[in-house]
Amino acid sequence: MCATPTHDTFEQARQLFLEGLKDFEEGRFDAAEQRFLSSLGLLPGRVSTLVNLAATQLKLLRPQDALATAQQVLALEAGNADAWFHKASALGQLNRHQEALLGYEKSLALAPPGAAEPWLRHGQTLQALDQPARALVSYERALAADPGLAQAWSNRGGILREMKRNEEAAEAFRQALAHGADPELHRYYLASVSAQPVPPSAPGHYVETLFDDYAEQFDAHLVGVLGYRAHSTLARHLAALGRGPFRSTLDLGCGTGLCAPFLKPMTDRLVGVDLSSLMLEKAQALGLYDRLVHAEIVDHLQGTDERYDLVTAADVFIYVGDLEPVFAALGRAMETHGLFCFSAECTASEAADFELLPSLRYAQSERYLRALAARHGFDLLQLVHAPIREDQREPIAGMYVYLARR
Structure with a gap:
């Protein structure tokens, strides 16, 4: 007792x-x-x-x-x-x-009736189980209980965006903003489904969190499920140029290191830079990089003391719309006659420099890329049109661009 x-x-x-x-x-x-x-x-x-x-x-x-x-x-x-x-x-x-x-x-x-938080978590769990339609109902129940629940508005907007119900998604993102959601992130979301001004790039914390969460299954999902091929296509056309071997290569947005097996044989030194520390851990495990840097790509280009004769960026600019800062920073990080090779998704028309798609990816126009290269002292060696990956089994049109610094 x-x-x-x-x-x-x-x-x-x-x-x-x-x-x-x-x-x-x-x-x-x-x-x-x-x-x-x-x-x-x-x-x-x-x-x-x-x-x-x-x-x-x-x-x-x-x-x-x-x-x-x-x-x-x-x-x-x-x-x-x-x-x-x-x-x-x-x-x-x-x-x-x-x-x-x-x-x-x-x-x-x-x-008790009217509990909002359990319905929010219920919806998030259904999303984790890949049941978006049921999750949408849960978020509606959460918002009926608490119309000011910003996370429920945000999650609801994300599902509607993926369902291509863009006007409803835009309204959900506006409500999320009105109730205190992250302004930078939700203006980015809103711009992808409406005529709102397009931000120059995706929020850094969004990209870092996205890829930290994605690191474990990244390679299998991107290559195996989405048919990703930008890394191999970029490297194949680079090798065909016959400009190597290179003294020092910078792999911008290196991620888990998908480009490394293609780049390492053609360079004496290989450096990778990425925003995601968990992706960099995967890249480190390959044993192919001489150095890995946890940084935003423009910050690294502006701050590094190294000079590179090859810089690559495979499927990186889907998170950067305005490439002006990247090209400006390359000027101090690259050697004369060095090569800059990258992939980009194609805009629907040549009218815009870049656009933010409902997929939350940026696309650039060929006209814009050619103008950027000329303005920043690069000669165009080659521009190849070929798919980047698949989306719902449809190929995503892309460009592979090969530039030489004057």
Whole structure:
């Protein structure tokens, strides 16, 4: 039989719990966890403390611990909606999405009517399970409960954009902006589906996060599923020019290093630069690069002390529309007579310099690329029209451009 805690013990545990809540609210998650654990040391099995401990462990990205804590709550109180919510969130972090979906559904069944956050997470889980139509319904339920939930508007807009329902997507992105969503990111989204001004490039944090999340399955998905061929096509036409071997090569936006096996045999030194640290880890594992740099490409070109006689960029400019800063920065990083070779997607017409497509990729016109080259002191050696990859089994038209610096 457990002894009843004394008044002093209860008060001490309560004070630790309240301090833990304050730490949590102010983002001090390590401190919050210690407060909750200390409180539980005085009052073991306290449901409210365990629930907040699970929430804290999720913030600390320790889903296995959060799952165990949520299970403790459910062993004491099987109908605790918050515990089911935290359990589902932990399962989601562990990529156990089907189990997470069941957890969110249990949480929704137990929660008071009008709970928005569980519907948001339910929709995100359905997206992870590649069920966008069902996810759209979940986001609508979340927004019915809380019309100011910016993330639900944003996710809804993303699904509608992929469904090619551009006007509805644009309205969703406008609502996300109105309710406090990231302005730079959502103006970029909005420009892809409306006549809003096109930003010069994709937001850096968007590209970095996208490829950090994509790193593990990048090669298999891009090459195996999307039929990506820019790296091999770019290298094949480069080799045919017969201009090597090269002293020092810079692989802009090198990613996981798909170009490296083609470039390494034709150069003495190979340097890669990319915004995604997780992609660079994959590139490092190849053992083909002499140096890898975690940086934005223009920043690297402007800051490097190295001089390159070959610079490549395979499928990089789909995230950069305005190439003026890139060409301007190349002037100080390249040797005279060095080669700059890159791929680009084609605009629908030659009227625009560049455009942002609903796919969230940029395309450039041939007229624009030729003008940029001439303006920045490059001679055009070759321009090849060939597909970049496939989208829904349709080839994406591209250009492979080979320039020599005067």
